[in-house]
Amino acid sequence: MDFRTQIPIQKQQHNLVDYHSKVLLLGSCFVENIGDKLSYYKFQTLQNPFGVLFHPLAIETLITNAINDKEFTEDDVFLHNELWHYFGANSKLSSPSKEELLQKLNQQTVTTKQWLNSASHIVITLGTAWVYRYIEKDTIVANCHKVPQKRFQKELLSVDAIVQSLEAILVLINEYNPKTQVVFTVSPIRHLKDGFVENTQSKAHLISAIHQVVNKRQNYYFPSYEIMMDELRDYRFYAKDMLHPNETAIDYIWERFQNIWIADDALPTMKTINEIQKGLQHKPFNSTSEAHQVFLDKLELKKSAILEAFPHIVF
Structure with a gap:
């Protein structure tokens, strides 16, 4: 007797x-869970060059800036709590030095463009449809950087607005790199700070919009949220925070992703x-023992064999 339902997903054929392959991963923190697995197994990846981006408009801005060779200047950044920030990037890029932040932003923009041009796969994970509009400049931000909330207006993106953003992302990608394969997914992480009902509404908007886009174009949806x-409907x-997958x-969601998207001939490697x-x-226990030296020699042989086949791999 089977005490759970399993989502049927067919392995991709092409x-x-x-x-x-070169895999570019963009979006919410869940995309980094998949990205970390790919990195562990030494696939060629770049994940979130501007840090975690939760909503589609932030990802659209990143891709637009990269393809259009945007050069960041001091007009794009601001000082708050003794750090320089950019509203379109995660706080991990923030810096006590304005010059250092601008250098990071411009370098990551160049890197993003290079990967957009060469990526065989682009995985985009959306986390929320809730966004914050910076009232002073009437712009939607990717990160508030702990600027007082009274300076923002919270909004829920409509399904149509998300579709429009995703369509723009796909047009940009397909014009720049028509050979790449785009895979969408929705983060299973619950944004309960927005509220229980509001989180469900947000995820529903994302899922509805993605499926409208996927059905129009030859792109794919991986059901990590579902x-x-x-399948994993248990606390x-x-x-411990009861919000993030443990x-x-x-591991289980990665296993499902691997079964669908990883080529069989990559499994032995x-x-x-x-x-x-x-x-x-x-x-x-004893690093000088003969047994440990034999272990290290065998390890080096395995590394040499891998590096001979795939010189780009670094351990």
Whole structure:
């Protein structure tokens, strides 16, 4: 007897991810869970060059700026709480130095453009349809950077507004790199600071909009949100905050993603890399013992074999 329902997902038949692929990951913090798995197995990836971006308009702005070679100047940044910030980036890029922040922004813009041009796959994960409009300049921001909330107006993006943004993203990507494959997903992380009903409404808007776009174009939707809500519908799959998927849930969703999007011929390499990664993390009882030296020699042989096949891999 089966005590759960499993979402049926067919393995993709074309353009699967292998060790020659380049995967650009953009969006909410859940995209970094998938990105970290890909990085662990040494796939070629770039994730969130401007940090976590929760809503589609922020991702659209990033892609637009990158493709149009935007050069950031002091007019784009501001000082708050002794740090320089940019409203279109996550706080991890913020800096006590204005010049350092501008350098980061311009360098990450160049890097993003390079990856948009060369990526075989682009994974876009949307987290919320709730956005904050900076009243003074009438612009929607990606991050408020702890600027007082009275300076923002909170808004819920309509389904039509999200569709329009996603369509713009796809036009930009397809014109610049028509060979890339775009995969959409919705983050299973619950944004309960918006409210329980409001979080559900937000996710519904995102899912409705994505499916309108996916149905029009040859793009794909990976149901990470549905897997978490349906297959893993139990609080034992959540972290202590009861909002984020825990390690078990992330591993399970990654396994589903791997079964669908990772090429079969990449699996033996993944297995060897996993052995190497665990070997590198191994802490011996006696680092000078003969047994440990034999272990290290075998580890080096495995690394050499991988690097010979894929010189771009770095351990």
